[in-house]
Amino acid sequence: EVQLVESGGVVVQPGGSLRLSCAASGFTFGDYTMHWVRQTPGKGLEWVSLIRWDGGATNYADSVKGRFTISRDNSKYSLYLQMSSLRTEDTALYYCAKDGNGSGSYPGYWGQGTLVTVSS
Amino acid sequence: DIQMTQSPSTLSASVGDRVTITCRASQSISSWLAWFQQKPGKAPKVLIYKASNLESGVPSRFSGSGSGTEFTLTISSLQPDDFATYYCQQYSSYSRAFGQGTKVEIK
Numbered sequence: 001e002v003q004l005v006e007s008g009g010v011v012v013q014p015g016g017s018l019r020l021s022c023a024a025s026g027f028t029f030g031d032y033t034m035h036w037v038r039q040t041p042g043k044g045l046e047w048v049s050l051i052r053w054d055g056g057a058t059n060y061a062d063s064v065k066g067r068f069t070i071s072r073d074n075s076k077y078s079l080y081l082q083m084s085s086l087r088t089e090d091t092a093l094y095y096c097a098k099d100g101n102g103s104g105s106y107p108g109y110w111g112q113g114t115l116v117t118v119s120s
Numbered sequence: 121d122i123q124m125t126q127s128p129s130t131l132s133a134s135v136g137d138r139v140t141i142t143c144r145a146s147q148s149i150s151s152w153l154a155w156f157q158q159k160p161g162k163a164p165k166v167l168i169y170k171a172s173n174l175e176s177g178v179p180s181r182f183s184g185s186g187s188g189t190e191f192t193l194t195i196s197s198l199q200p201d202d203f204a205t206y207y208c209q210q211y212s213s214y215s216r217a218f219g220q221g222t223k224v225e226i227k
Contacts, residue, residue, distance in 0.1 A: 047216040059214050100169055105211045106154035110163035
C-alpha cells in the first residue's frame, strides 16, 4: 500500500526558514517523479514544485521560485522541501504527492499534508 | 504561464442529476489535463487523467472529455458520495496550474 507521510510543519516567523519532509513507502520511490502541492486554509490548490525520479530536473511555481528548493534522497525514500524567506502568504497545508505515471505528469497519489503557518 | 479557469464555482444539484463542470485553459494543453475530487479534511484524489482516462477504481459515472483549451468533467448520475469540490490541473507546461475549484452542493 502506498503511503506518504509529511512532517516538519510548524509556526514560523516571516523571513524564516523551514524544511518539510515526506517519507514514502509501498512503491519504488526512485522510479517516480514527486510533487509538492499546497492548499491555503479554506481555499484552492496550488502546485508548488516537482522533482524528477533521479533528482536531475526540478520545476517550481513562480510564487516560490528562488525561495524554495525541492530535493530527494532515494536511498531513504524521502522527499524534501527547503523553504526560505517565508511570507505570510506561504501559510498552507503542504502535500507531497507521487506522480501519476512516474515521468512528470500530475500528482497521482497524495499524503495527508503538514501545516505551515507563517506568522509573527 | 498557463491559467486554468473552472465554471461554475459552485453548483447545486440533487441525487440522480447529471452534472457537468467546465475547465478552460488560457492556451492549448492538448489532452494533458487531470481532474481531482476533494472532500472536507481529506487529500485530493485523482479521477481522470489525460483528459478522458478514468483512474483505476473510480466509478464509471465519472467521465472526462475535451482537448486543446476546453474540457469537461461529467457525473452521469450524482450520488451522495459525490458532494465534494472538484479541481482540474494542466500538466502541459513547466508550471502545473490548478483551476480554482468547483464545489458541488446538495440542492
